[in-house]
Amino acid sequence: MANSIYRYSQLNPIIFGPGSIACVGEELTKLGCKKLMLVCGPNVTKSGALVKCEESLKAAGIGYAYWNEVAPDAPSTLINKAAKYAIEQECDSVLAVGGGSCMDLAKGIAILLDKKETEIEKYMPGPPMTIQPNIPIILAPTTSGSGSEGTQVSVITHDALGQKRAIFTHATLGIIDPVLTLTCPPSVTAQAGFDVLAHCVESITSRDRNPHSEVLALSALRRVRDNLVECYKNGTNLEARTEMALASNWAGLAFVDTDVHLGHITCDALSATCHTPHGIECAWTTPVLLKLMADYVPEEIKKIAEAMRVELTGTETNLEVAEKIGDVIHAMMRECEVKSLAGYGKTREDAVAGANVIVEGPHLWSKCPVYVDKPLTMEDAEKLLGDIYDSYQ
Ligand SMILES: [Fe+2]
Incomplete structure (x- = not known):
């Protein structure tokens, strides 16, 4: 372990299991809610995932104002607009039924609703502020990805600056009903997965890893290995969806204390110049990151290999172990029909152009760059991004 004294958090309770959304009305009653702001994307509305939720709210006599405008990476101007509506409607709580961006949008709305304000940018000065509203926030994910229902992280786009920034706010309660993920489209399933x-990989290899984060992240990683491709190919497999829902939450709980690190910064760099989906950037980046870290955290790399059922002879170098894990990830990516950067119409130059984001920021998590033993130079960062472009065609 990296440290003998460590911190692990228990942010909010989770109710987990198929059908659990039916308890939302009862849970909101316990929290004293009378009228909530229900945040939910139009796709979720169409999928019918809301029916059980609305039945439960009606049975409990809880009113709600409905908001169905959501957008990727929770734009600040959209949060401001939604918060104004929630204030006008005199809501006393926020419930999100949706993916990661929808849940982060709800966290932003709750901050403003509590303060009766309409400008979230005020709370996005650069380094993440911790703001915990005094109103209930209930998050019910419909994708297995960000884990936002169990973490303090909300990623919000500062529209005026064109930058993704974080605010630290956690839910009052997470309700993870895997049935809600059954209608998640295959492409979104793959991205989120x-x-x-x-x-998982960044938590296991983090400088701040601890026994609590490790057990969660390794267990989550096994579940991803065994169930992601099945969820992509057969989205109605409730058993596989349930495993991925648990993996998503546990991976989130793992990085609450360890943070994610260089991989996610590299995703930000790709995002700045290529504007590709976050989860796909994660897929491209992780195999290259593993090779970069192989000699820094060899024991952790072996644990990752074991969790991913990579066959080893025991004679491999650290780098070879990392390469074998990368081969398994690439095979999963092909099964999930993940396109390459070129497939998204991006050139090698597009990918490398984001190197300054890795070296200079802005970073969501300020201490990220030092997870390898020295800060990366521009040359290192350009090589990293070039390798990512070349390694998956
Ligand atoms: Fe992520």
């Missing part, structure tokens, strides 16, 4: 995989 490779995000979970990256959360």
